[in-house]
Amino acid sequence: MSSSPSRIGLRPHREVVRPEWADYNKHLNDAFYLVIFSHATDHMMDQIGLDAAGRERSNHSLFTAELHLNYLKEVKVGAEVRVETTFLGHDAKRLHIFHTMYVGDGTEPVATNEQMQLSMDMTGPRVAPFQPDVLAAVEKIAAEHAKLPRPAQMGRAIGMPPKKG
Numbered sequence: 001m002s003s004s005p006s007r008i009g010l011r012p013h014r015e016v017v018r019p020e021w022a023d024y025n026k027h028l029n030d031a032f033y034l035v036i037f038s039h040a041t042d043h044m045m046d047q048i049g050l051d052a053a054g055r056e057r058s059n060h061s062l063f064t065a066e067l068h069l070n071y072l073k074e075v076k077v078g079a080e081v082r083v084e085t086t087f088l089g090h091d092a093k094r095l096h097i098f099h100t101m102y103v104g105d106g107t108e109p110v111a112t113n114e115q116m117q118l119s120m121d122m123t124g125p126r127v128a129p130f131q132p133d134v135l136a137a138v139e140k141i142a143a144e145h146a147k148l149p150r151p152a153q154m155g156r157a158i159g160m161p162p163k164k165g
Helices: 030-047 052-058 132-145
Strands: 013-016 060-071 080-090 094-103 111-121
Touching (some): 013 030, 030 060, 030 080, 052 060, 080 132
Antiparallel strands (some): 013 080, 060 111, 080 094, 094 111
16 A cells, blocks of 8 residues: 555545557557546545435535646556545635546556536535535545645646747
């Protein structure tokens, strides 16, 4: 098991790269990195009280409002990947998270994914404050994660470097 500090308060998501997710080079196709990160978000939701029963009981969920994906190293078919999630910030209605993907129990990131999640009241649906039990779970994890170093890829933007001369 990894001893990465980002595991504080959350169990990592693990998944095996399926053959149907491969590109012509037998590497994980770019679209399926996001599928795995989406599964990791679901796994995180389960741990903060927004599992299927919690969503049914509260009629609340999370929606992804924005995301940024960084591909750092190739991942091969059949590899087990591990995604660790860090809470970067939150308020009454939003949760800023950062997923880091590793191969197996490795320590070198192969991809990262930064997301802004919105707390949703599904009766609208509309953006709404987190339910008290979910907010308490988020606050507890966020307090631990606030002590961690910020990820290197956090807040990156896409753009061409300025032309010289």
